[in-house]
Amino acid sequence: TDMQLSKVVTEVLPGFTQKVTEKQIEIVASIDDSICLRADRDKIKQILINLLANAINYTPQYGKVRIIAIEKEDMVQIKISDTGIGIPEDVAHRIFERFYRVDKARSRDTGGTGLGLAIVKHITELHGGNVSVESKLNEGSTFTVSLPKNNKL
Ligand code: ATP
């Protein structure tokens, strides 16, 4: 069914309040209320949750996380960027693989399994979209999810 992207984001953000408060991370969501998608609501939530969890986990104290959305013809681009630890260029292409984690020691304390991005990629492609990352080590990362506004799901 049709849904307002800004509303879906508003629904997932409270789940991060505790961690965000602990780390004093600033979250800014700026999504125009006119941006709508026809997609599986729970799956879009899952994409947002997995990307936001990463942005928050892999960003040190006092960092910043931004969520924006852009309409491009029949697509909606969702960008989640952080001022976190970043991803080394030589392994950036691997992070969407199941169980792949950049640095097991570094990410151990976050207790993840390495499935979050594989799930994001799977759901995105199921919706006829794609996901990509731009990152600079020690400066931050931006994940871009492009989804068709209308799809058969
Ligand atoms: P899970 O999501 O299953 O709890 P995870 O976060 O380790 O565990 P993914 O979400 O698939 O797994 O991410 C894979 C790896 O990519 C992470 O372990 C981390 O090394 C790197 N990564 C993902 N997002 C970011 C980010 N925003 N900044 C820096 N590194 C990231």
Ligand code: MG
């Ligand atoms: Mg994750």
